[in-house]
Each structure stands twice: as C-alpha cells, then as structure tokens.
Amino acid sequence: MRYQAELGDIDFITGDYLAEVNIAENAQAHAAGKHPGWEQTAWDGIKQTINLLNEKRIKVVVNGGAHNPRGLAEKVQELVTSKGYNLKVAFILGDNLFDEMKDIREKGLPPHLDSENSAVTLADHGLDLLEKSDKPIVSANAYLGAREIVKGLEQGADIIIAGRVADASPVIGAAWYWHGWRDTDYDELAGALIAGHLIECSGYVTGSNFAGFYEYPLDDLYELTFGIAEVERDGTCVITKHDAKNGFVTEDTVKCQFLYELQGNVYLNSDVKAILDGIQVKAEDGKNRVRIWGIRGAPPPPTTKLAIFYLAGYQSEIVVNATGYGTSEKFDLWERIIRHGLKRQNLLQKFDVLEFQRIGVPEANPKSQLRSTTYCRLFAEASDENVNMALLGLLSEFAMQHYSGFHSQRETYETRDPADLSSLGQTVQTRLGDVVLARSGDKGGNANIGFFIPTSLPSSYPRSSPLYKSSWDWLRTFLTSAKLIEMFGDSWDDRFHVERVEFPGIYAVHFVVYGVLGRGVSGSSRLDAFAKGMGDWLRDVVVEVPEALLEGRVRGAEEGRYGREGGDGWKL
Template identity: 30%
Template sequence: MEALRRLEGGERPGRVLRIGCGAGFSSDRLGPAVDLLAEGRLDWLVLECIGERTMAFGHRDRRRDPSAGYNPRLAARMRALLPLCRRHGTRLLSDMGVANPAAAAERTIAIARELGLAGLTVAWLEGDEVTDIVDRDTPLLEGGTVGEAEGALLAANAYLGIEHLLPALLTGADVVLTGRVADPSLFLAPLVLHFGWEAHDWERLAAGTLVGHLLECGMQVTGGYFADPGRKEVPDLARCGYPLAEVGPDGEAVVTKLASAGGRVSAATVKEQLLYEVHDPTAYVTPDVIADFSRVTVEEVGRDRVRVAGARGRPRPERLKVTLAFDGGWLGEAGVSYAGINAVARAELAREILRERLLGIHGLRCPLRFDLIGVDSLHGTAGVGPVRTEDVRLRVACRTREREEAELVLWETEAILTCGPAGGGGFRGRIVESVTTASSFVARDAVHARVEVLEA
C-alpha cells in the first residue's frame, strides 16, 4: 500500500473540490455533460453508467464479441469530453468499462490519438469480475445457490470500493475506467484523494458517500425525474443540466447546477434523491462505509443551491456484494394497436383470442404476459381499474428458453391483424437475448484488483 501512504494530507485539502456528474445511467444525455465540463470549473467529472440491467448487457455483448462489453456510447462521449478535460485540467472517472474495462481503455486511447491528444493517460481497473471465485454452492441472497439457479452462470461482478479505486486514481491518469464499482464510491474516491481522509474516518466517508449518492443518478437531482405538470414544475426541462457539488474538507457540500442550464435543484429534488434506491435510511451499505442518512439536513441556501450535511458513518462491511448474471433465455415482445370507437373492446377481444391461441391451441407453458397499453399495462398487476381511452395497444411478452416459442408469439401476434378484431394495425415484434441477475457476497480479501495505465 505504498501508493495509499502518499494520500497522507491530501492533494489540496484546503480548497473546495468541484465534482460533477456527466451521466447517471448507460444511455444518459451527452450535451449537458459537455456544457458542465466546459463551464463548471470541475476538478473531476464522473460518468456513472452501470445498472443491474446494463451490467448484464455488457456480459451479453462480450460473449458475442470479445472486444465489446463496455458502454456502447463510450466512443461518442470520449470524443466530446476528452478535449475539454485537457483544456480545463479536469480528470474523468467512469465505470463505462462495464464488462470489459481493458477494451474500453484501448478504445479511449485510440480516440485520444485521433484527436491529437498526445500523452493523455488512461488507467483501467480490473478485478471486479469474480466469476472464478463463485461456485455451485455459493448462496444467493434471493434464496438457493448458484447451482440451483435457472440458466448457466455467465459472470459475477463484485462491487469494488475506494480501496480499489484509489490506486487507480493515484497513478495520476487523466482518465480512469472501471467495471463494477459501487456508484457512490466513484465520487467518494476523488474526495478522499483530494482531502486526504483517513481510511477509517467513517463520518467523513459517510459525508462523501452522501454526496456521491446524490450525484450518481445525474439529472435525477436537478429535476430530471421530478416534473409533474401543474403539480411539480421544472423550468426548461428540455435543457436540464447535470449536477455538480462543491465539497468542503469535512464533506459538507452544496449541490447545484450551471446557471445557464435548465432544471431545478431544490429541497424537494434533493430529498427525493436522498432515498432513491435506499431501504433502511440508517444503513446505506457501500464497500466503503455503512452510512446513516436518517439525520441528513437539506437546506436551500440560494437559487438552485442546496446544502446537505449530517450523514453519519459506521465501519464498512466485511464482505463485498456481488451481482451474478445468468443466461435468461429469450425475451419476445410483440404488439398491435387499436384506435377509435370501441377500441378497448376490440383490443380486449384480440387479447382473449391470442391468449387462447398461444395457451390453448399451441400449449405454451413459458411465462407470458398480455397487456393493453393505455389501459392496464404497468399497473395492471396492482389491480388498478381500467381507464377510458380510444388509443390502445395490445402487447404480448414472453420469456422462454426456446427461441421457437418466442418466434411463435411474434407470428401469432402479427397474424391477429387479419385473424382477429377489426381495425388492428402497427405490428412490431422483437426477440432479444435475456440475462437474469441475482446477488451474493464474497469475502473482501478474495477480490484482487489490478490497475494498468495506457498512454496515447
């Protein structure tokens, strides 16, 4: 841990750190990230791009093509951001490596060379993939073991934390790319580096984790998952900006956005994000700390400026959480639309006919779902009553191990156009490979992270 000792005292502990978020999920917008980088005077720009769904997609893509499996939008993002990073001295940290950080780093170096950014360095971190450590007897959080799960195990990824990230940051590389890292750790690591926080300073690590948690979903804290016309207004949502935080030496922070960007940072937008994907607010568990958000204070201190403080911390967990991806077979989806007078009744009839054909005549036994979009597609499961509409779409979905069954669902749904009720149109259908996920834990010392640096 020679590298970690150099942390002592921090890089520039007396100065407020400016850290921004330029993506909160795999397909998040690029333009506002460019604006934030150009005008935000940032020390760090973090792009957080992995979810349970996109991690699984990364493994699916890498299975098809060994040079793929990183974020599909990495190249476009790097082309737009790298020149600005150099101009403003901002370092970029992202989990866009997804299931293939090495390939992501190589692609980034190639783009830097195309752009004439000689000397640009990219560090990449591996070691989150723990597929070799997992075996048939590994228990799943959801019950049962890996061996008992349906479908072959494709990959297992541990959530790495700051102890794994800091050596990558300490290389001084302009860009740091990772696979699976706990989302808030991507923001906490630059804070620890900057302020020189101790590895067991749980209070400050919790404060930094709070900052990371609020920023990690991008515009979700600046009004991007908030607006409800007539009820909760967000100005200029079309040009909504990404967030940045101004963080002080004890982790106290103001969350804000560029004045030139649309959106809104208020106590309400911050509170909604405070508990986003949190269960027990007294125990938000990351690889770095167990953070207690239950006494966090949220205070509007200016226009689109919200101060947060009061996170508390307890020692980090001994084990690291793991997401396991399994071959989920095929997902088939197909739909046709009905509109105008009596549209719901015609769509209902089409649904009953398709149900009878797929289940009764063909005897399909795979999980099938029949929705009327516009009537009962999302909340139908909750038993919420029907609504009135004259524009409704029948959707049929199936999950199956046999591709032929998915093909049959598409065929029969298309055929309902002329073998069903009047006026149906607009058939679309698709079949995609499916990956299912489950969770487990590994011992912290079973994970061995490794950092490599490339130069353009």
C-alpha cells in the first residue's frame, strides 16, 4: 500500500484482502475473542501509509474489515486522531448474516449457486449443512456491492473499511463516485467491474502468477508493484503500474488476469452484469500501458452470493515418500496397511473422506534421488476427532512395517578377483533393480547402501543354477566405487567419500557414502534425511546387464518359479 502511495500519482488505493479461506479461518477465533476479526495486513498497510494518505489526500477503500469492520475503523480513527490529521474514517456493515442463517435447518438453505444448472452435480457432502445435525455454522457473509462505498465517499469519507464486499467493489465504488455515474449506467459500471477484477489480486496483472513468466528475466518477477487502473468516464480503462520496482503490464499479463475466476462470458456482480464477449485488449504507446474496452453492461441479478462456513469435522493430511524401484507397489502396500488397520478397528466406514493420492511419477533412469522420489498423500476427514486420531495410532503401530526405503565399516576395497564380464555375453540396458535388491539407511551424516542377489523371491535363481553364481560375478565386478559415483549422477558431490566392501557369503556389495546426509538426520537438508530410499533410487538407474542374466529371470517369471523343476532342475 505504501509503495502505491509513495511511487507515483494516484487518487484511490483499493484493496481486496478477503478470500474464502481467511474468512473461514478467523471466524471461530473472532467469535471466541481470540482474534480481532479484521485482517492484520490491512491495518499494517494503513499504518505504514497514513502520513502519505494525509499529505497527498489519497482515499482508501478496502474490505479488510472482514468480520469486524467497525473494530478496524475504530483502530484507524485512533491512529488518525493521534496524528492530528483531518481524515474521516467510515465503515460498512450489512454483509454478516450469521444470525439469519444460524437456524438454517429449520428455515431452509438458500439455493446453491449452481442449483439452476441441471448439468451440475453437487459434490459429495455438499449438503451436509442441512442433512447432518453436527455441523454448526461458523459464519455467513453476503457479497455486497459498491452502493455503500459510493454513499460513504459522497458523505466525505477518506478511508472506508468494509467487510465482505465483492472483490471488485472497491474499484467500482471509487470510479462510480469519481465520475458521478447513475446506477443504470450499466456499460460504465461493467467496465469498472472488469477494471477492478484486473487489479484486485495484488501483482497478478504485473507479472505474478503469469503463465509466460519463463520468457522474462526471473529477477523481474519479484519485488513487484501492483497494478493501477485508470478508469475513464465511459468505463473503458488502461491498466498500468508505477515505473519503480519490478514487474510489467503487457497484453498477455492482462489477458491472464482477465481469464481468472470468470463465470463464463457473463460476470455477475451485485451492481451490474458485465457481458464479456466483445472485450478488446491492446498495448498503448509507452511501457506498461494496456487499454481494455468492449465490455457491455446489463442490470444486476436479483440475488447476491452468500458464503456459509460450518464445522465440517476434522482433517488429517499425511504425506509419505517413496523412491525408485517398485514405487507403485510400495504405495499399494502402504494403502493396504492403513486400510487394514482401520478396518480392524471398525473405523474404515466412519470417514467422510479417505483418499490416497499419488503425486508425481519417478523419473526413468533417474539422474538423482530427488528426481526418483514421489509422494503418496493420505487425506482424511471425519466428524469425530477420535476417528482421525486413529490414523496417528496406526502410524505408530505400523512404524516398522512398511515398504523398502520408507523414509561403519572401516575396511574398503574393490573386488579382489574380478570376473571377465565379456564372458557373460551381450548386455542390454535395464534397471539395476531388475537383477538386485538393496537396503539403505543412515549413520549420522553418512549413508550406507547394500546391494545383493536375491535368493527367496519368486523370481530368484535357484542356488544350483549357474546363473546364480554368474550374477554374483557380474555384481561384484560391475558395481565398483566409481560406478556408484556415476550412478549418483547429479546427486554426487566431490566432498563425499565412498568406502566399499563385499559379503561373498550372501552375494552382497556394500557401500558407505560419507557426508551425503550433511549434519545427519534432523540436521540434514536432504529430503530423504535417513537415506531409507537411497537404495531404491539407485535400483531405478539404468545400467548395462548381461542379457543372459535378465532373460533367465524374465522366462522364469513366465513359468511361475523361474524355471524350478522338482528341486535342482533348471531350464532357460
């Protein structure tokens, strides 16, 4: 706010401080006397800017009063009085319909915003407010228009603190008052509505949240000044910004913000409908100036939006990560474990929402562990907090029953009698994990990783198979310290140190990577601070494997037990 007043010539500062999320978050705390009800950032802006407001006679219209516009107005008036300034402060009430809505189950729910659209199906639990008795209302606020703002300005207000007026209403009210429009000047009001829509979201029209950001210098995309709307008498406008600070206004940034939060080709507001089909956007001569015109207006709808918040219950969010080889199966296992535990406690059907969301896909042949790591997000909601708390108990109960990689040797040597790898035949590119298993973990700031030839998987070679011995010869010869460093790819740092040993009795090669976990565990900046997923990340790296070793396992899979025949028999 201070930058807008300080860096150039403006007549009004408008501000939209409210979203559904902060209205809901603060309602309960305000009702309990633990929150002032208004938005702290609105107060911060006015406090920082009050001297300039007085000096330049800039008027302010904001909806930062939220649940308590009177309270913020009184606080601002105290500041004005303490400064000895001649500024008049006003506030707007009327949006708070809590008392009217608190008996909604007896009186009935107002129609849903989309209720007249037969093609729209309400979301699950969308009518819980009516259908369930344990959902008390927290707040109910109507989205007011600009008429009250105009009245306040006409009565000489310099600073107007509103509650829930619609996002663009402060701009509509300022332009309406400035140009002396009538409430039937629909084209002009519609143009002001779109001007307000374009600058309501801080820096969104000056480079923030801009889809084409990557074609601009990244250093131009922060420390932004916000947009300015020059609204003309006919309702057309120019969007611009102060030359100081960063950001830019282009046809594309204007188009991006215009297309945000629209309802289609008709934008509904308490004061006017804006018909958008004919909109035109064109850059003017000079930097950071874009003209918008072609908006037509129509009478406003007979109703306005009403946002009702109620206590839906309790939510839990649990995020676990998995790395590399077998990621999909790991998440299958984890979901099955959790569902099993809830079913055993007769809680599985008591959640309103229980979702296991898989986020991302691990990179094929990953260049680093981070690029091999993805997430499973458990999202749960229930009316009873004890139902949700049961998830915490399950995490504890099954803490050591999970998928691989769930997140100090002194001797070091390479293999002492390396095999001739060419004797194993042609190689193919495949993931290391197609041949070996692995286990990894932490030792302070160091990670240990062991790779071994499996013997008890359905796909394992029988011990008597020549391929079993050949696979060990290949692993101990192929998996050198240098190869491990190569497999680390972008994750390797020359400050790390590797130690390598072998355990021939179990056909395993073991590494310690010193320094890879930084200060270790809680002091590590690595996503996988315990190195639990490091082994599976490396199993997902593509390497050269003798074709014979791989074919043996593939064909065996087709036969169920990889070629076992009555004990020692073997076939390829």
